[in-house]
Amino acid sequence: MDADAQVGRRGRLTVYLGAAPGVGKTYAMLSEARRRCERGTDVVVGYVETHGREHTTDMLDGLEVVPRREVSYRGTTFTEMDTDAVLARRPAVVCVDELAHTNVPGSTTEKRAEDVERLRVAGIDVITTVNIQHLESLNDEVERITGVRQRETVPDEVVRTADQIQLVDMSPDALRRRMAHGNIYRPEQVDASLTSYFRVGNLTALRELALLWLADRVDDALGDYRRAHRIEAPWPAKERIVVAVTGGPESETLLRRGARLAQRAAGSELLAVHVIANDGLANPDETRIARAQQLVASLGGTFHSVVGEDVSAAVVDFATGANATMVVVGVSRHGRVRRLFTGTTGDRIASLAGSIDVHLVTHGEVARTARSRWYLSPLSRRRQVVGLGLSVVLPLLLTLVLRLTDNPDQLPLDVLLFLAVTVLVALVGGLVPALVAALGGFLLMNWFFTPPVRDLTISDPANLVALLVFVAVAVGVATVVDRASRRATDAVRARTEAATLGALSRSVLTGQDTAEAIVERLREVFGQESVALLARGPAGWTVVADSGTSPACEPDAGDTRVQVDDDHVLVLCGSPLRATDQRVLEGFAVQTGLVLEYRRLREREERAAALERAEATSTSVLRAVSHDLRTPLATMRASVDGLVSGSLDEADRAELVAAVDSSTEQLERLIDNLLDLSRLESGLLHPVLRDRSLEEILPLAVAGQPEGSVVLELDESAPLVRTDAGLIERVVANLVANAVRVSGGTPVRVLAHVLPDTVDVLVVDRGPGVPEDRRSRMFEPFQRLGDTSAGGLGLGLAVARGLAEAVGGTLSAEDTPGGGLTMVLSIPRTSA
Template sequence: MVEQPARPDPDALLAIARREARGRLKVFLGAAPGVGKTMEMLAEAHRRQAGGAAVLVGIVETHGRAETQAAIGGLPVLPRATVAYRGQRLEEFDLDGALAQRPQILLLDELAHTNAPGSRHPKRWQDVEELRDAGIEVWTTLNVQHLESLSDAVARITGVRVAETVPDRVLAEADAVELIDIPPAELIERMRQGKVYRSDQAARALRGFFREGNLAALREMALRRTAERVDADVTGYMRANAIAGPWPAGERVMALVGADPSAETVVREARRVADALKAPLVALHVERPTADPATDPGPALRLAERLGAEVETLAAADLPSAILREARTRNATHLVIGRGRPAWWRRATGRTLAAALLRQGTDFTLHLVPATAGPPRSVLAERGPLPRWAGWATTAALVAAATGIGLAVDGVVPEGALGMVYLVPIVAAAVGFGALQGAVAALLSFLAWNYLFLPPRYTFTIAGPQDVVGVVVFALVALLLAGTTGGLGRSVRAARARMLGLRRLVEFSRRLGAPGDKGDLLMAIAEEASRIAGGPACVLLLLPPLPGENAPEPVLRASAPIMAEPDEASMAAARWSAAHGRAAGRGTDTLPSAGWQFRPMRTARGLAGLVGLRRPEGAGALDGEADRALDALLDQAAVALERADLMEERARDEARAETEALRTALLTSLGHDLRTPLTSIRGAIGTLRSAGPALSEATRADLLATAEEETERLSRWIANILDMVRIESRQITPRRETVDLAEAAETAAARALRSHGRAVTVDPGPRPAAPRLDPALLDQVLANLLDNALKYAGPEGQVALRLARDGAEVVIAVEDDGPGIPREELQRVFDPFFRATRTDRVAAGSGLGLAICRGLVQAMGGRIAAESPARPDGRGTRMVVRFPGA
C-alpha cells in the first residue's frame, strides 16, 4: 500500500491566511516597568527608519524621563488628540489621525492603557485592533502583569490588584513577541538611580511592588509566557508545513484517556508529569466503532478539563495509529497511558496498546500507569441490564435446545451434518452476550455433538480420520463465529444505542424549533431531561443579582412532573452552580448531599440557565450514553434559549422602533394639522374682537365662515385620531345587516356633492350582491375614500365610484385622475400619518383617512388595496375594496 504524503493542516493554513489579511503586531514584553521595553522599541524603530521604512510615533509615554525623550530623536511624532472630560482637556492617542496618515510602522506605547471617557474605544488594545484591521503594522509594549489571565496570580504574589488588563488573545494573535529582560537586582538598581520613577515614587515602589521576590516571580511569568508563545509558533509551523513531529524543541505531555476504571488515574499522573516538566497537557480519547455504549470516558475528560488540560476526542478503528498521528500533530513528547487489564491472549501475543506504542512510537517517551483495583474491562463492557448469570444460563439453554433438535432428527440427518445445528446457539450466544459466551457455547456444542452423535457414541473418542477433520473444522468455524459475531454484536448494540440517541436528539431539536412561546420551550427541556435522567427534572432561569450581591438568583420556571420542586438545600447547590458556572449537587464534588444535581446551560453570551435532575433512590450516576445525551441536551437547550431571548429582544426593538416612528409622525402631524386651523381661528376671532364694529357685514361673515370651516376641519382631525385609537385597540364591533351597495354608493356621492360641490360618477354595474356589512362603517369608508379622491384629484379632476362582482366577492372601486402614487409607496399609503411624495404637494392631509379605511374594512371582514397608475397616461389612483358576497 502506497503511503499518502503528509498534507498541511487546513486550520494552520487558515490561521496564517487570517493573520496575513491584517496588519502585523509586534509586542515588546517585559516583566515590570523599567526593564527597557520602550527604549528597545525606539531603537528598533530607528534601525527600520534608516532602512527606508515609514515609521510614526503614535504615542510614547516618557513619564518625564529625559532619556526616553532623547531616544525618540528624529522619529516623526503624531500630534495627540484632546478629549474634554469634566472640565479638563486630556491628551490621548489620535486614532483618526493615524488612520489618515497610514504609516508603515506605528509605535504605540502601553498596550493596557485605558483611554479617556469619550474616546472611540475604552482601551488602547482596541485601538490597535482597528489599526490592524486597516492594514497598519503596530509595535507596542506590555508588562506581563497586565495579561488578564495572570491578574489573580499577580495580586496573590505582589498584593497589588492590576486594574488595567489586556485579553490573552491579543498577545496570542500577535505576529511577534520580543522579551525584554533584565535581572531583578539590576532593575532595582535602576529604580534607585531614578531611571524609572522619581525619587519619592521609587522609594515607595521599592518597599511594595518592586521587592526582589516579586520581580523574580514576574520575570518567571514573562519567561514562561514567552516560551508558550514560541512553542505555539513551532507547532503552527509544523502543522502548516506538514512536518511530522515530535520536534524536541519543548516538552508536551499527552494523556491517553480510555473508558476503563484507571482513566482518571492516568489523567492525574499525566498532570503530575506535566507539572514536573513545566509542560502543557493534552488529554486524548479515541472512540472506536466497536466500543460498548455503556462505557463512558466523560468523568475522566471532565477531570482533565478541571486540571487545565486541553481535551481532544477522535474516532478511529486503529487505536495505536490514531494516537501516534495525533501525538505527532501536536508535537507531544511524552505519552501517558494506563497499563489496563488486557485479555491474556493479547498479553501473550503482544497485541496490547502499550506494546504497539513501544514498537511504533520509538520517538516518544512512554509512561505506564499501574491499573487500579476494579473488575476487569471485559466484565465491565459486557455487563448489561440483565443479571450476569442470565447470559450463562441462556447459553446453556441454547445448546440444550440444539441438542434436543439433534436428537429429534437423529437417524434422518447424517451425524456429520448434525454439527451444523450447533452453529446456531454459538452465533446467538456471541451476538447476544459477547465473544466469551460464544466461545463457551462452542465448547459445549462440540462436547455434546461428539458425545451424542459421533461414533463411537456416548464417548469422547474420535474413531476415524474423517471425523477428526470434521471436528477440527467445526472447532475452527465455531471459534471464528464466536469472535466475529461477538464483535459484530457489540458494534450493532453500540450503533443501535447511538442511533437511538441521535433520533431522540433530532426529535428534541425539532421540538425546540416548533412554534411556541418561551414557556413551551422550557417545558420541553424539562420533559426531555426527565426522560434522560429517569426521574424528575426542572429548569431554572437566572435573575440579575440584587444590589450589593454578585451572583444571579436561580428561579424555577418549568418542571416535569409539574409538582417537582427542589428543596432549600438543593437550591443552595443551584445558587453555587449559577455563581460558578459548574455542576453542583448530588453526584458532584460540590454539595453532594443535596437531593438534586444542577448542570449549567452555557452560551457564548454567558449562562442561560440551569437544568436540575433528581435521580431515583438507589440509582447511581448516569451511564455513558445517557450522560452524553444530557450534555447534548444542555447545549441545544442553551442555544434555543439564546435564540428565544434574541427573538424577544428583536420584537421589543421592532415594537420600540414602530412606537417611536408613530410618536414622531403623531407629533409632526399635531404640529402641522393643529397649528394651521388654530392659527386661522385665533386670527379670525382676534380680528372680530379688535375691529368688529368697523368691519363690513361681508367681512364679518367671511371671518366667521373661516372660523367655522377650520373648526370643522379640527373636529374631523380629532375624530380621525379617535377612530384610529378605536381601531388600534380593537374596540370596533361591526353590526352586520344586509346592505344595498348601489344605494350606499348613491348616498355617499350625494354627500360628497354637498360638501365639496363636485359630482362623483357612480357606475352600479350589474346588480351586485347584498353583503352583510355594518352600514355606518361602510358609509364612513366610502366618505373617506371619496373625500381623499376629490382632494387629490385637483379642482378640475374627475372621480368615479364603480361597483362590480368578482367571483364570490363584491368590489367597490374609487378612481381619480390625480398625479398618482409612486409604485414603491403603494404598500405604505395605509400606514397612519403617511403621505405619498406626489400627493403631499397637491393637498394637505393628516395621513389618517386611508389608515382608518383599512381598519374599518378589515373589521368587516374585507380587504383594501391601492392601484396606481389607474390610467394609460400614467396618472390616477384606484382604491379597491373587496367584501365577501351574500
C-alpha cells in the same frame, strides 16, 4: 516604502512587552524608530508618553512627531493620538505608546488598540508598547500579586497576533536602583513605590508571568511553523508528558507518576489521553474516567479523549500532534498467554513512537485480570431454562422425524437441519444451551445416521469430517449469536443509562435540580422503598434529603449504599440492585456531589458578598469618620478654644456659640444616620405600625426648614395610612432637606396623591436632577453623586429607603416635568 506599495497589504505589528513599569520599553521602541530612520525608513511618532523622563525625551530628537488631538470632557481638555492625521500623513512606520490605553469619551474609538488596528488596515507598520500587567487574561493574577487592579487592559489576542514581540526585561534589583535614582518616578513618589508595587517579590512574580506568557506565544509560533512546513516529527523544545489512560484501576498510578516526571522540569505540561474505540464495543468504567479527569485537573494537567481503532496508534498520533517528549503507559494487565500471542499496548506504542520516549510503569494491577465468566448469559433465567429444554427436545424430535424417512444418503441434509436447530436454540437460550444442542446433535447423528448405525464408531472418514465441521460451525454460530445478544443487551442498557444520566446532567447543570429531586428520581428509577442522602456530622449521620414512604435508614441498615464524598452517602432501602446498575448509581452519586458543591458555592458566594458589603461599609465609615465627622469636631474645638480665651466681645462670643450649636446639630445628624444604617443592616429596627393621618406627620417633617423654602399641599380628605409616624416623619424630613439643599432657592413642594392601595407623598424640587442611569446608585450608602456640600456622608437616601421599606412602604425617584427630581414615598393605606 511608498504609498502605493502600502495599498493592499496589512501593516506589521511590533510589540515591546514590558515585564514591569519602568523597564525601558518606550526607550526601546524609540531606539528602534531611530535605527529605522537611519536606514531611510519613513518613521513618525503618533503618540509617546515620556512621563518626564529625561533619557526618553532625548530619544525623540530627530523624530517627526504628529501633533496630538485635543478632546474636551467635563470641562477639561485632554490630548489623544490624532489617528486621522497619521492616516493622512501615511508614513511607513508609526510609533504608538501604551497600547492598552482607553481613549477619552467622545473619541472616535474606545481603545487605542482600535486606533492601531485602523493604522494596520491602512498598510502602516506599527511599533507599540504594553506592560504584562495590562494583558486581560493576567489581570486577576496581577491583582493577587500586587494588590492593584489594572483598569486599562488589552485583549491577549491583540498582542498574541503581533508579527514580532520583544520582551523588555530587567532584574528586580536593577529596576529598584533605577527607581531610587529617580529615573522612573518623581522623588516624592519613590519611597512609596519601593515599599508597595515595586517590592522585589512583586517584580519577580511579574517577570515570571511575562516569561511564561511569552514562552506560550513562542510555543504557538513553533506549532504554526511545524504545521505550515508539515513537520510531523516532534521537536522537544518543551517537556510534554502524555499519559495513556485506559480507565482501569491503574490510571491514577500512571497519572501521579506522569505528574512527578513533569515536575522535574520547569514549564512542563501534563496531558492525559483516553482512546475511545470507534467500534463501540469497548465498555470503559465511566466512574474511573471521571475520577481520572478530576485527578488530572488537580495535578495541573489537561484531559483529552480521542477516537481510534488502534489504541496504540491513536496514542502515538496524539503525542506526535502535541509535540510530546514522553509517553507514560502502564504494564499490561493481560495474562502471559495473551501477551505471548497478541503482544501489549506498551510494546506497540514503543515501536510506533519513534523519537518520543516511552516510560513503562508497573503497578499493582499487573496480571490481575479477572477470569472471563463466558458461561454467564445476559439473558433472563426463564429464557435460559427454555433454551436448555429446547436443546434436549428439538434434537430428539428432529432425530425421530429423520428416522421415519430412513434415507441413508441424506447425511448432508441432516447436518444442515441439526445446525438450524442449534442456531434456534442459541437465539432462544444463549451460548450454553446451544453448545448442549450441538453436542447432542453430534452424538445423535453419529449413532443413528452414520454407518455403522447404533455405534459410536464412524467407518467413512468423510462422515467424520462432516460431523466435526458441524460441531465447529455450530459452536461458532452459537458464539456469534450469543455475542450479538450480549451486545444488543449492552446497547439497550447503555441507551437507557445514557438517557437517564443525560436527563439528570441537564437538570443539574441548568440549576433545576436539588438534592431532594435527585433522591426522588433515584427512588423512581430503581424502584426502591426509600432513598436518603445522609451527611456525617459530629453527632452522627443526619438526613440531608430523603424520599419514600419508609423512614430514612442508617448507612449500615440500607440494602445498597454508595459514597458521594467523604462526608455524604446515598442509602437505598428496597430490593438489592444488580451489578449492572452500579454505573448508573455512581452517576447519580457524581451528580449529587455536584449539587452539594453548587450548594456550598452558593453559600460561600452569599457569605463572600455579605462580607464584601460589610467591608465596603466599614471602609466607607472609616473614610467618613476620618473626614466628614472630623469637620464639625474641628469647628467645635476651634470655637471652644475661642470662647475659653476670654478676649472676645459679645458679638464674637455669640457667633462662636452659634457655630458650636450648628456643628453639634450636624454631628448628631451624622451619628443618627450611621446608627440608623447599622440598625437597618442588622435587622434590629422594629417599627410600630398604627393608623395615622398625614396631617399629623407632614407638618412636623417640614417644620425645621427655612421659612418660604417648602410649600406643603395636603388635602384634608386624605385617608389614614398604616405606618410608624416617627419613622415616616424622619423619611420625609430627610427627603425635604435634600430637596431644599439642591433646589437653588426655588420652593420645594410636598403633596400627597391618593391611590387605591397607597397614599403617595411627593417631594418635588427644581434642582439639577439625577440622570436615569445613576438613580439605581443614589439609594446606596455613601453615594454623594456630585454633592460636595459639607457635613454629608451620602447616607440620607439609603437610610430613607431602609426606613420606608421597614414600615412596608417604597421610595423611588422620578423626573420633575420641566426639570428637577421628584421623590415618591408610597405608604400603605389603612385596611379600614
